[in-house]
Amino acid sequence: MGLGIDLNSLIFGYLAFAMVVSSVLAVFSKNPVHTVLLVLVMVVHQAFLLLTLGSEFLMAVQLIVYAGAVLVLFLFVVYLINLRKETKHSIFVKRFCLCSLVFLLFLGFMGVNLYLIYGAKKFEQAVLPFNPLEKDNLWWIAHYLFNYYLLPFEIIGVILLVAVLGAVFLVRKVKTTEEA
Amino acid sequence: MEDLWSNLFWFLAGTVILLIVSLLHVAYLTYAERKIIARMQQRLGPNRVGPRGLLQPIADMLKLLTKEDIIPAQVDKPVFYIAPFISLVCAGTGIALVPLWENFVISNINVGLLFILALSSLSAYGVILSGWASNSRYAFLGGLRASAQVISYEIAMSLALLSVVLMAGSLNLGDIVRAQINSPFKVYLIPQLIGFFVFIISAVAECNRTPFDLPEAETELVAGYFVEYSGMRFALFYLAEYFGMLVMSALAVTCFLGGWAGPFEVPYVPFFWFVVKVYALLFFYIWIRATLPRYRYDQLMDLGWKVLIPLGLINLFLTALIKLIF
Numbered sequence: 313m314g315l316g317i318d319l320n321s322l323i324f325g326y327l328a329f330a331m332v333v334s335s336v337l338a339v340f341s342k343n344p345v346h347t348v349l350l351v352l353v354m355v356v357h358q359a360f361l362l363l364t365l366g367s368e369f370l371m372a373v374q375l376i377v378y379a380g381a382v383l384v385l386f387l388f389v390v391y392l393i394n395l396r397k398e399t400k401h402s403i404f405v406k407r408f409c410l411c412s413l414v415f416l417l418f419l420g421f422m423g424v425n426l427y428l429i430y431g432a433k434k435f436e437q438a439v440l441p442f443n444p445l446e447k448d449n450l451w452w453i454a455h456y457l458f459n460y461y462l463l464p465f466e467i468i469g470v471i472l473l474v475a476v477l478g479a480v481f482l483v484r485k486v487k488t489t490e491e492a
Numbered sequence: 493m494e495d496l497w498s499n500l501f502w503f504l505a506g507t508v509i510l511l512i513v514s515l516l517h518v519a520y521l522t523y524a525e526r527k528i529i530a531r532m533q534q535r536l537g538p539n540r541v542g543p544r545g546l547l548q549p550i551a552d553m554l555k556l557l558t559k560e561d562i563i564p565a566q567v568d569k570p571v572f573y574i575a576p577f578i579s580l581v582c583a584g585t586g587i588a589l590v591p592l593w594e595n596f597v598i599s600n601i602n603v604g605l606l607f608i609l610a611l612s613s614l615s616a617y618g619v620i621l622s623g624w625a626s627n628s629r630y631a632f633l634g635g636l637r638a639s640a641q642v643i644s645y646e647i648a649m650s651l652a653l654l655s656v657v658l659m660a661g662s663l664n665l666g667d668i669v670r671a672q673i674n675s676p677f678k679v680y681l682i683p684q685l686i687g688f689f690v691f692i693i694s695a696v697a698e699c700n701r702t703p704f705d706l707p708e709a710e711t712e713l714v715a716g717y718f719v720e721y722s723g724m725r726f727a728l729f730y731l732a733e734y735f736g737m738l739v740m741s742a743l744a745v746t747c748f749l750g751g752w753a754g755p756f757e758v759p760y761v762p763f764f765w766f767v768v769k770v771y772a773l774l775f776f777y778i779w780i781r782a783t784l785p786r787y788r789y790d791q792l793m794d795l796g797w798k799v800l801i802p803l804g805l806i807n808l809f810l811t812a813l814i815k816l817i818f
Contacts, residue, residue: 375610381643
């Protein structure tokens with residue numbers, strides 16, 4: 313590139329910054345609908361981060377599943393909350409100092425751990441067992457999912473089926489003898 | 493470097509031209525709708541502005557642009573401002589992924605079909621958020637209805653499109669059309685008749701058009717989710733609805749009716765067949781609006797969950813079976 317700036321790191325920087333900012337705002341926002349919207353902003357940026365990593369399939373799935381389905385259902389739930397009462401709560405809990413101390417402790421712990429694991433080593437280019445440019449992204453996902461990880465995939469399918477059946481069982485109408 | 497800039501230039505030029513052409517289509521779609529419905533109801537329709545009322549959409553646009561932009565006092569302002577734009581962008585972006593003729597598509601990505609599905613699921617946000625932010629009972633009910641409707645019918649639509657993907661073996665819209673041209677029937681309409689049926693009905697429901705226009709049912713909800721909007725913001729919702737129709741028709745043409753291919757080649761007009769098929773589908777949309785009364789809400793849900801989704805699943809199963817045998 314003749315632009316003098318590394319375009320890739322510029323885009324990554326923007327995406328990472330936007331994700332962090334929207335997540336922090338989502339935590340601090342009082343209005344639950346605004347929180348869901350900020351999480352939506354975060355999810356969309358995450359999808360484009362996946363796109364810059366060259367996995368367009370995961371981007372589309374991220375948009376369909378998280379942005380298109382999960383967050384819409386969140387909005388549904390939020391509609392059932394009493395908003396007027398909810399927005400009057402203080403965003404800070406009573407033992408604020410103690411909580412922030414615990415938070416800082418955890419942060420330090422995490423930093424030390426990360427340093428111990430990654431700090432000493434220099435990052436190396438990951439070596440893949442195949443050439444990713446040979447076929448497109450979708451092909452590789454299907455190839456590995458259905459050839460090497462078929463059993464876990466099917467187990468997940470069965471678990472989801474159980475969840476669906478459970479939901480249907482919970483909402484079914486029980487006919488009592490008086491009604492009939 | 494030279495290549496990059498010229499590529500970028502052609503990409504931008506193509507985008508701008510496509511945007512202008514589709515916006516004009518959307519504007520004249522409203523005119524066509526009024527004229528056709530008028531003819532079906534033995535009225536004249538718009539005939540004052542310009543010859544045969546041809547300038548009516550432009551007059552409408554000018555009127556809406558110059559109208560006052562009213563913001564009610566108790567609305568959630570940022571959400572209220574942003575909702576119409578979410579609606580329009582999500583409805584309109586899909587057209588960039590549709591191949592208009594051989595080798596002409598603005599954005600040729602491998603997961604084109606999935607991306608269009610993602611956009612159509614995101615367009616639910618515009619409706620839900622405008623309904624909530626308006627702080628009005630009519631708008632809120634409209635928003636709730638719309639979200640339930642869009643989520644339900646999206647499943648049926650995805651199932652119908654999955655059978656097409658299974659037959660074509662690709663998620664790229666251009667490849668789907670090429671696979672159709674090489675298939676024995678030339679179009680997927682014949683082997684995928686059930687899928688086409690499911691897709692068209694779900695597409696009408698996705699666009700909130702009659703007979704599934706419950707989110708904006710005038711007799712019950714005044715105008716539904718955009719009842720508090722005025723001026724240009726109201727017009728954006730209107731544009732989004734008609735843009736949605738255009739994109740859904742283009743998607744149906746690409747996935748079921750053979751895209752740009754036709755019985756014979758028309759010289760110098762490579763998009764001839766594509767446009768003819770899209771116009772036929774748009775006429776179909778308008779036709780059913782003039783013909784059918786509105787569904788009741790429980791009927792709508794029954795149709796979606798008890799008829800279309802099982803039909804879509806059966807179709808997917810049959811397609812997989814046929815693919816396995818042949």
